[in-house]
Amino acid sequence: MPDLEEHEYLRRLELLCRELVDHADDEGWLSYLDEPESATPLQRTVNEIARTLLHYHFEGDGCVDERPLLPLGGAALIRSSGYYADICALLGVETRPEGWALWHTWDDKKRATTLVTTCLTTTEGLLSNWARRIPANPATPDRAHIAAVLRGWYGPVVYSPDYSDRLGLGGA
Secondary structure, three states, X not given: OOOOOHHHHHHXXXXXXXXXXXXXXXXXXXXXXXXXXXXXXXXXXXXXXXHHOOOOOOOOOOOOOOOOEOOOOEEEEEOOOXXXXXXXXXXXXXXXXXXEEEEEEEOOOOOEEEEXXXXXXXXXXXXXXXXXXXXXXXXXXXXXXXXXEEEOOOOOOEEOHHHHHHOOOOOO
């Protein structure tokens, strides 16, 4: 197997753990609750692994990064489309072939803030989790990854599960 970067290695381990948990579930003994007295040490360990797999991991999810997590109310990816140039102009950034990620968060005074960032892979991971109603927040991005900070929420938004629950939107 070729040398894997740390996040790739951890993602591989995560996928193997998910496969293990799926097999235990297929066999009918997987438990997210306390195990019965009759559970073997292997069953107890697999059940603990299942309880530990809280979300799908992705680059920038904060699990191997020591930067604090940034709570998000929503996020979006903007890429080349009919209105891409107009959205970029509204955000005050140049168009770029890769597109931009928009992170809807709050400043230190709890005011709505949009971060325009280059963290596309991280945003894809967030959106993947949120599509499954799994709460996830990213590590605070390095300043080099932030192109603009705007007061208010701009552009399209996919609400995080936590924020949509707070708004009373349920699964919307």
